[in-house]
Amino acid sequence: MDATCTKPNLLDLDRPGLAGLLTQLGEKPFRADQLLQWLHARGCDDFAAMTNLSKALRERLAQETEIRVPEVTADQQAADGTRKWLLRLPGGSAIETVYIPEARRGTLCVSSQVGCQLNCSFCQTAQQGFNRNLSTGEILGQMWTASRLLPPHPVREKPITNVVFMGMGEPLLNFDNVVAAIRVLLDDLAYGLSKRRVTVSTAGVVPMIDRLREECPVALAVSLHAPDDALRDELVPLNRRYPIAELLDACRRYVAGDDRRRVTFEYTLLAGVNDHPAQAKALAKLLARVPAKVNLIPYNPVAGLPYETSPPEAVAKFRDEVLRHGLVATVRKTRGDGIDGACGQLAGKVLPRQRRSTHVPVVV
Ligand code: SAH
Numbered sequence: 001m002d003a004t005c006t007k008p009n010l011l012d013l014d015r016p017g018l019a020g021l022l023t024q025l026g027e028k029p030f031r032a033d034q035l036l037q038w039l040h041a042r043g044c045d046d047f048a049a050m051t052n053l054s055k056a057l058r059e060r061l062a063q064e065t066e067i068r069v070p071e072v073t074a075d076q077q078a079a080d081g082t083r084k085w086l087l088r089l090p091g092g093s094a095i096e097t098v099y100i101p102e103a104r105r106g107t108l109c110v111s112s113q114v115g116c117q118l119n120c121s122f123c124q125t126a127q128q129g130f131n132r133n134l135s136t137g138e139i140l141g142q143m144w145t146a147s148r149l150l151p152p153h154p155v156r157e158k159p160i161t162n163v164v165f166m167g168m169g170e171p172l173l174n175f176d177n178v179v180a181a182i183r184v185l186l187d188d189l190a191y192g193l194s195k196r197r198v199t200v201s202t203a204g205v206v207p208m209i210d211r212l213r214e215e216c217p218v219a220l221a222v223s224l225h226a227p228d229d230a231l232r233d234e235l236v237p238l239n240r241r242y243p244i245a246e247l248l249d250a251c252r253r254y255v256a257g258d259d260r261r262r263v264t265f266e267y268t269l270l271a272g273v274n275d276h277p278a279q280a281k282a283l284a285k286l287l288a289r290v291p292a293k294v295n296l297i298p299y300n301p302v303a304g305l306p307y308e309t310s311p312p313e314a315v316a317k318f319r320d321e322v323l324r325h326g327l328v329a330t331v332r333k334t335r336g337d338g339i340d341g342a343c344g345q346l347a348g349k350v351l352p353r354q355r356r357s358t359h360v361p362v363v364v
Pocket residue numbers: 120122123124165166167168169170171201202203221222223266268297298299300301302343344345
């Protein structure tokens with residue numbers, strides 16, 4: 001919670017959290033069910049409208065708590081329907097949230113931190129440094145805001161069917177708040193998403209992959225980007241702490257016991273760096289023993305960085321080589337062109353910037 005506000009933000013609380021708060025107020029805990037529905041299923045931020053709660057309770061909630069949602073300062077839409085919001089946070093920082101509509105699903109890409117502590121060499125967010133973790137309410141505030149601003153889908157009504165933690169930040173370095181937010185995304189009385197429709201994407205924080213498996217085993221995506229440690233040390237410096245073999249062991253543990261589950265491995269193709277067919281073969285060999293699918297991402301150039309997008313022929317060749325070795329591989333379509341809404345282009349505004357040490361963050 002930020003220092004300027006003292007009232008608890010109801011968006012910070014999952015169902016047990018709301019029940020605890022209501023008990024403190026002398027209410028029956030089941031009122032949490034009603035409150036959760038008002039807040040999330042109905043996107044209500046006005047206590048007076050919550051008419052199945054007693055007037056006394058509504059007044060008390062209005063006095064002692066808050067429904068604090070991020071302020072939308074920009075709302076852009078690309079020709080392909082991708083929509084991006086800039087959300088201002090207390091203190092002047094800003095985060096970005098992107099909605100990507102497809103024929104059969106609508107995906108919301110949410111941020112988990114203001115900036116990022118990792119220093120992946122090709123990523124825009126890394127250029128901005130790190131400010132702080134987002135609170136649960138700020139993570140959910142992105143879902144709350146997008147659900148309210150998007151028009152209903154003509155068929156399924158709910159525009160958002162999937163949530164991916166692929167915006168700014170490393171979700172597994174903000175574990176508690178991310179997991180609390182996921183609990184609300186999964187709660188039938190809130191957003192009711194199924195576990196396989198919520199994806200946490202990580203650069204590879206190995207101990208936290210195990211904790212996620214124990215506490216909240218949603219879909220897992222891992223940003224691999226290289227088939228060997230020497231190259232991955234360079235592109236994803238976190239690899240120096242958790243090298244590929246350890247990471248893949250954690251991935252195997254993550255999906256163990258369920259034959260249908262796979263880990264998605266993201267691989268951003270950088271021309272002349274990691275896009276050679278020999279590297280595709282090495283990647284396929286590496287992943288042969290992990291239930292995996294590979295998601296190839298054409299690089300979205302970042303101003304000031306020395307990397308270039310692989311030409312389409314190189315992308316196709318790389319994909320074919322991976323497929324030839326029996327792995328499932330798809331090429332992610334670039335979405336949100338023109339509004340900088342694509343992977344790694346989310347910049348937001350990171351203020352005030354914290355000094356980032358040259359060491360990778362220590363994770364216990
Ligand atoms: N920190 C998490 C969440 C970020 S997800 C993670 O690393 O998984 C964003 C994805 O886009 C990651 O796979 C990231 O490596 C990739 N990415 C970053 N910059 C990119 C760029 N400029 N073009 C394409 N993909 C990029």
